[in-house]
Amino acid sequence: MELSPQILAGWLRAFAADIAENEALLTDLDRQIGDADHGANMVRGTTAVAQLDPADFADGRSYVKKAAMTLISTVGGASGPLYGTLLLRLGSALPDDGPIDQAGWLPALRAGVEGVVARGKAGPGDKTMLDALIPAVEAFEAATDQPWQAAAEAAAAGRDATVPMIAHKGRASYLGERSAGVADPGATSSALLIEAAARTLA
Amino acid sequence: MKKLINDPGTVVADALRGMAAAHPGTLKIDHANRLVISIDAPRPGKVAVISGGGSGHEPLHSGFVGPGMLDVAVAGEVFTSPTPDQVLAALQAADSGAGALLIVKNYTGDVMNFEMAGELAAAEGIDVASVIVADDVAVTDSLYTAGRRGVGGTVVVEKVAGAAAQAGCTLAEVTALAQRTADAARSMGLALTSCTVPAAGRPTFDLADDEIELGIGIHGEPGRSREQIAPVRELAARLVTPILEDLDFTDAPVIVLCNGMGGTPLIELYGLYAEVSDLLAAQGVQIARNLVGNYVTSLEMAGASVTLVKADDEMLEYWDAPVSTTGLQW
Numbered sequence: 001m002e003l004s005p006q007i008l009a010g011w012l013r014a015f016a017a018d019i020a021e022n023e024a025l026l027t028d029l030d031r032q033i034g035d036a037d038h039g040a041n042m043v044r045g046t047t048a049v050a051q052l053d054p055a056d057f058a059d060g061r062s063y064v065k066k067a068a069m070t071l072i073s074t075v076g077g078a079s080g081p082l083y084g085t086l087l088l089r090l091g092s093a094l095p096d097d098g099p100i101d102q103a104g105w106l107p108a109l110r111a112g113v114e115g116v117v118a119r120g121k122a123g124p125g126d127k128t129m130l131d132a133l134i135p136a137v138e139a140f141e142a143a144t145d146q147p148w149q150a151a152a153e154a155a156a157a158g159r160d161a162t163v164p165m166i167a168h169k170g171r172a173s174y175l176g177e178r179s180a181g182v183a184d185p186g187a188t189s190s191a192l193l194i195e196a197a198a199r200t201l202a
Numbered sequence: 203m204k205k206l207i208n209d210p211g212t213v214v215a216d217a218l219r220g221m222a223a224a225h226p227g228t229l230k231i232d233h234a235n236r237l238v239i240s241i242d243a244p245r246p247g248k249v250a251v252i253s254g255g256g257s258g259h260e261p262l263h264s265g266f267v268g269p270g271m272l273d274v275a276v277a278g279e280v281f282t283s284p285t286p287d288q289v290l291a292a293l294q295a296a297d298s299g300a301g302a303l304l305i306v307k308n309y310t311g312d313v314m315n316f317e318m319a320g321e322l323a324a325a326e327g328i329d330v331a332s333v334i335v336a337d338d339v340a341v342t343d344s345l346y347t348a349g350r351r352g353v354g355g356t357v358v359v360e361k362v363a364g365a366a367a368q369a370g371c372t373l374a375e376v377t378a379l380a381q382r383t384a385d386a387a388r389s390m391g392l393a394l395t396s397c398t399v400p401a402a403g404r405p406t407f408d409l410a411d412d413e414i415e416l417g418i419g420i421h422g423e424p425g426r427s428r429e430q431i432a433p434v435r436e437l438a439a440r441l442v443t444p445i446l447e448d449l450d451f452t453d454a455p456v457i458v459l460c461n462g463m464g465g466t467p468l469i470e471l472y473g474l475y476a477e478v479s480d481l482l483a484a485q486g487v488q489i490a491r492n493l494v495g496n497y498v499t500s501l502e503m504a505g506a507s508v509t510l511v512k513a514d515d516e517m518l519e520y521w522d523a524p525v526s527t528t529g530l531q532w
Contacts, residue, residue: 035423
């Protein structure tokens with residue numbers, strides 16, 4: 001795999017397509033334990049990112065940083081700063097364009113997730129996007145073969161594990177025990193991000 | 203969904219076009235950044251007072267822009283925090299060099315976006331302070347939640363801070379007063395119906411004809427418990443009691459806000475206020491000022507909230523100071 005703006009744009013455009021396809025699902029999950037806007041907000045942001053032309057960027061790092069700033073300025077809510085911070089930190093930690101392998105990706109993924117932790121002040125088990133992202137990075141690191149596939153499976157499992165959880169962060173936390181029984185919308189969209197990576201970056 | 207809209211995606215932009223058409227002499231609208239700016243901002247030497255948040259709570263915040271209250275209101279999408287670049291544009295539009303206070307309701311998204319904007323503005327040399335309003339007593343366990351939500355108390359914080367800035371107070375003074383007011387505010391709300399976010403197209407939650415949702419926030423999110431409808435006498439007690447259990451209001455003059463959620467007529471709000479004032483009198487609470495009406499709404503939701511602010515002489519002085527906005531005027 002060669003790191004380049006084109007490859008990374010392939011990932012984020014696949015993510016945008018998945019978000020658009022799942023807009024109704026994301027909105028419905030958010031309607032049940034939040035405020036019914038996660039689908040619309042993520043579609044607005046990822047559509048803007050998909051319109052970025054990778055040919056305009058000198059390297060993968062600058063493309064991802066621009067994508068991050070685009071999400072920050074178009075998504076709003078909590079998801080804008082959180083996804084924006086994820087990509088900003090991930091982009092900053094990417095190596096120079098050229099061959100990239102599992103060991104090259106790992107620091108970037110870690111930096112992105114640590115950024116989300118710092119911005120949102122949440123941790124594992126709080127029923128947030130981190131419940132998909134943290135297991136994904138752990139599985140990516142532990143995999144001896146096909147790390148992206150392992151990460152995507154772990155992210156999906158992490159998303160499913162949020163169903164019985166009681167939310168401790170974000171708007172769902174106001175529901176207390178009534179937040180259990182529904183998958184976290186942020187964990188659901190985060191699993192889509194990792195699944196899109198598995199299709200485009202592996 | 204039946205709404206007076208063109209398209210769910212243009213609701214906020216269309217409302218801003220309407221504000222521009224309705225109030226050309228008193229408001230400037232920055233359509234690109236979705237800012238409602240007082241015609242006299244920035245005023246040299248005056249601290250800028252800025253607030254904002256998701257749309258759908260009108261008149262909060264855009265209706266409180268004008269002399270004596272806010273310099274700029276930043277409008278996000280419906281129930282969605284505005285973005286850091288919008289808030290930064292508000293700071294740039296209103297700062298006269300005397301600094302700016304951001305009044306932020308305690309919601310995860312609002313806090314993060316305003317925090318990022320404050321960092322960006324500070325890097326540009328703008329002196330920024332922020333006060334977070336978290337007055338909702340329905341959220342009891344702050345350790346396991348995002349903390350109390352900012353609701354009705356925000357109106358009082360914006361009024362008092364705006365008047366102090368108008369009177370020439372420094373950023374430190376305005377911030378301290380706003381923080382003291384926010385700390386002295388407690389609110390509790392209930393919903394009789396849900397509301398429909400335009401982009402979602404259906405009600406956020408379902409309530410049967412005989413059910414109420416107690417302990418709601420202002421985003422159509424479900425509340426803490428679902429209960430049976432009851433006479434307003436009893437509902438008033440369910441709003442007032444948790445407030446009085448949370449803070450002693452008997453030893454200071456109190457500002458009371460009896461607030462409609464958007465779909466409740468004034469005749470019912472006054473009926474609620476009658477019960478609230480009786481309950482407070484019986485508990486030895488002295489109502490110094492009151493406000494009855496729709497001030498912090500949740501689209502077309504039927505329901506109400508009660509806010510009590512334990513005031514001091516300075517807060518009352520700034521509460522009474524002249525204000526000229528589309529939502530509050532005296």
